[in-house]
Amino acid sequence: xxxxxxxxxxxxxxxxxxxxxxxxxxxxxxxxxxxxxxxxxxxxxxxxxxxxxxxxxxxxxxxxxxxxxxxxxxxxxxxxxxxxxxxxxxxxxxxxxxxxxxxxxxxxxxxxxxxxxxxxxxxxxxxxxxxxxxxxxxxxxxxxxxxxxxxxxxxxxxxxxxxxxxxxxxxxxxxxxx
Amino acid sequence: xxxxxxxxxxxxxxxxxxxxxxxxxxxxxxxxxxxxxxxxxxxxxxxxxxxxxxxxxxxxxxxxxxxxxxxxxxxxxxxxxxxxxxxxxxxxxxxxxxxxxxxxxxxxxxxxxxxxxxxxxxxxxxxxxxxxxxxxxxxxxxxxxxxxxxxxxxxxxxxxxxxxxxxxxxxxxxx
Numbered sequence: 643x644x645x646x647x648x649x650x651x652x653x654x655x656x657x658x659x660x661x662x663x664x665x666x667x668x669x670x671x672x673x674x675x676x677x678x679x680x681x682x683x684x685x686x687x688x689x690x691x692x693x694x695x696x697x698x699x700x701x702x703x704x705x706x707x708x709x710x711x712x713x714x715x716x717x718x719x720x721x722x723x724x725x726x727x728x729x730x731x732x733x734x735x736x737x738x739x740x741x742x743x744x745x746x747x748x749x750x751x752x753x754x755x756x757x758x759x760x761x762x763x764x765x766x767x768x769x770x771x772x773x774x775x776x777x778x779x780x781x782x783x784x785x786x787x788x789x790x791x792x793x794x795x796x797x798x799x800x801x802x803x804x805x806x807x808x809x810x811x812x813x814x815x816x817x818x819x820x
Numbered sequence: 821x822x823x824x825x826x827x828x829x830x831x832x833x834x835x836x837x838x839x840x841x842x843x844x845x846x847x848x849x850x851x852x853x854x855x856x857x858x859x860x861x862x863x864x865x866x867x868x869x870x871x872x873x874x875x876x877x878x879x880x881x882x883x884x885x886x887x888x889x890x891x892x893x894x895x896x897x898x899x900x901x902x903x904x905x906x907x908x909x910x911x912x913x914x915x916x917x918x919x920x921x922x923x924x925x926x927x928x929x930x931x932x933x934x935x936x937x938x939x940x941x942x943x944x945x946x947x948x949x950x951x952x953x954x955x956x957x958x959x960x961x962x963x964x965x966x967x968x969x970x971x972x973x974x975x976x977x978x979x980x981x982x983x984x985x986x987x988x989x990x991x992x993x994x995x
Contacts (some may be wrong), residue, residue: 656962657962657964661965664965664976665980668980677984678978680984680988681983682993683987683991684987684988684990684991685959687929687940687987687990687991687994688940688959688987688990689956691939691994692854692856693853693857693858694857694863695853695854696850696853696866696867696870697848700867700870701846701849703871703896704845704849704870704871704874705841705842705845705882707874707875708838708841708842708874708875708877708878709838709841709842709938710843711875711878711879712836712838712878715836715878715879716836717822755889756939757979760838772871808892815889
């Protein structure tokens with residue numbers, strides 16, 4: 643590593659390869675030649691007057707700082723992962739508790755029971771007009787039935803009541819069938 | 821011993837390998853120090869900025885997505901230098917305007933070095949700050965004109981013109 647460090651002690655020197663060709667894209671051939679020469683000589687002056695070098699102690703200190711920063715970063719990343727996992731676990735626990743608490747509430751159970759007790763035909767195919775007609779028929783039969791029952795003195799009253807009851811059952815059945 | 825393969829070192833750094841990070845300091849530490857020194861003219865400040873650069877590198881290495889690593893690291897060095905300048909400017913304003921201190925620090929007059937180094941630092945102080953930075957970036961990073969133009973998002977013709985102007989003036993001042 644020491645040799646490689648020495649190789650990097652100073653800049654190897656900027657490349658002038660293709661510089662003139664690059665410059666001819668912006669100026670004529672003579673100007674490009676002159677500009678390339680100016681740049682090359684300027685680079686030579688910079689190369690001959692290098693900046694002071696950092697001492698080895700400084701570089702050792704920089705390395706120490708870098709390693710410390712790296713370890714700090716690892717700790718922060720680890721802590722962040724732990725925190726993320728903890729937050730995720732807390733969300734799961736809260737969700738499960740909420741499901742237990744509100745999932746079994748009497749209201750929601752009742753709602754489900756009511757919904758199941760209503761025949762699906764009513765939800766799916768019931769037409770308001772049909773329901774109204776059937777309802778009117780049922781009411782009509784009920785009124786006839788109560789009329790017959792109140793007039794018990796009639797000779798064949800019991801047969802009339804039976805007929806009406808049968809009709810009522812049929813109409814009622816039709817209604818629920820939709 | 822051959823220079824470590826830079827690609828392997830970078831992969832190691834991305835994986836958080838401490839040895840690879842120290843190798844990166846060996847490869848770039850001196851050049852980056854030279855760059856900071858030529859811009860600030862101050863050894864202590866250059867040491868501070870160098871340390872800051874490599875600590876920042878630990879945080880940012882994951883964002884390196886290929887291409888010229890020299891360009892990437894020197895762009896980061898340039899940003900750190902500019903952050904420092906902005907900080908100093910704010911500080912100077914707060915201290916009731918001692919802007920000359922910034923200028924002298926930025927232009928830099930080295931002390932404690934040989935005559936040639938002094939002369940170079942003084943000559944650099946005569947250049948526009950933008951031109952000086954460009955000339956130094958090209959010299960220390962060894963990036964091509966095309967890479968510098970891409971890194972600074974400036975037309976290549978503008979970069980060529982500024983570097984030429986800067987180096988020509990430097991030659992006159994040092995002549």
